[in-house]
Amino acid sequence: MNHADSHAPRLDVPNLAVHALWAAWFAAVLLGWSAWSVGARVAAMAVGWAVLFWNYAVLHNHMHVPIARPRALRWLVSRTLGLACGFAYRGYSIHHFNHHKYNDGPGDWGRPREGEGALRYCVRWALTPWLWPWEVVGQVWKACKTRGQKVELLLDFAVVDGTLVALLAWQPSLGLSLFALFLVGQVGIHYLNLAAHVGSDSTDRTALAVTSSSRFYNRYFFNAGYHQAHHHKPQVPWRALPALTEELVRAGLHRPALLAEHAPIHPAWIARVAAFRKALGGHPAPSVPSAAPEASGPPSCIAEPSQP
Secondary structure (H helix, E strand, O other), X not given: OOXXXXXXXXXXXXXXXXXXXXXHHHHXXXXXXXXXXXXHHXXXXXXXXXXXXXXXXXXXXXXXXXXXXXXXXXXXXXXXXXXXXXXXXXXXXXXHHHHHHHOOOOOOOOOOOOOOOHHHHHHHHHHHHHHOOHHHHHHHHHHOOOHHXXXXXHHHHHHHHHHHHHHHHHOHHHHHHHHHHHHHHHHHHHHHHHHHOOOOOOOOOOOOOOEEOOHHHHHHOOOOOEHHHHHHOOOOOHHHHHHHHHHHXXXXXXXXXXXXXXXXXXXXXXXXXXXXXXXXXXXXXXXOOOOOOOOOOOOOOOOOOOOO
């Protein structure tokens, strides 16, 4: 079976529908903010956080397999998905492909530092693009392969930062609220990286990432739980990841200790990630033994893709 070519439609309607939900939310906030009470504004930002988090799953899919294949629409969706999540799309995609090249091991720009716990890691990466972006921007700029990518990188920074500046000038409370929304949302996004690689081993092809078989998480987040399969073949469309995971398990290419039933957003998994990082003292994760995980919880010890 050619996973890379299967189940990849010209227009990925489910993903586009989730992104359209963000567009509707953003339009409603722009039109209604000045008339809303404080309570209504807080509620709108709470809804916005959920919509941002959901749209990150869409952005992630789009980086690997475009959710819109027509060139103009693909280009537009790339920009708007970046705005939805508060990322300069081209910069984030290059950063993400570096992650796939090194699989959370040495050389991965987003790898936790020594002495860094889970919360510190998530907060540092949420703040880095806004407050001290120079190192990561330099890495991304050097990694741009074409002049077009450099132009897109500059444009994407202008889209995200320009939108914030414009909103701060027009309605300061809205601009500050959106900025806070980006920060909180990105803390959650960077947590997902820790959760997906807790106990993984970048030197072992059977242990590149954790797999969650949670029906809820995979149904509504487009099979994002099948992360070991995703790291084996990043170009595989999200619909084909369950079948690919089964193939990896049958072939002995998935360490049993990295199979879990809970979703990464389950409180038990969140607590386990925090405890794992604390127990390590922030040092890079060692490989884990090939023991079977507990049936009811998260793991017990919890070719570079093409760029659209």
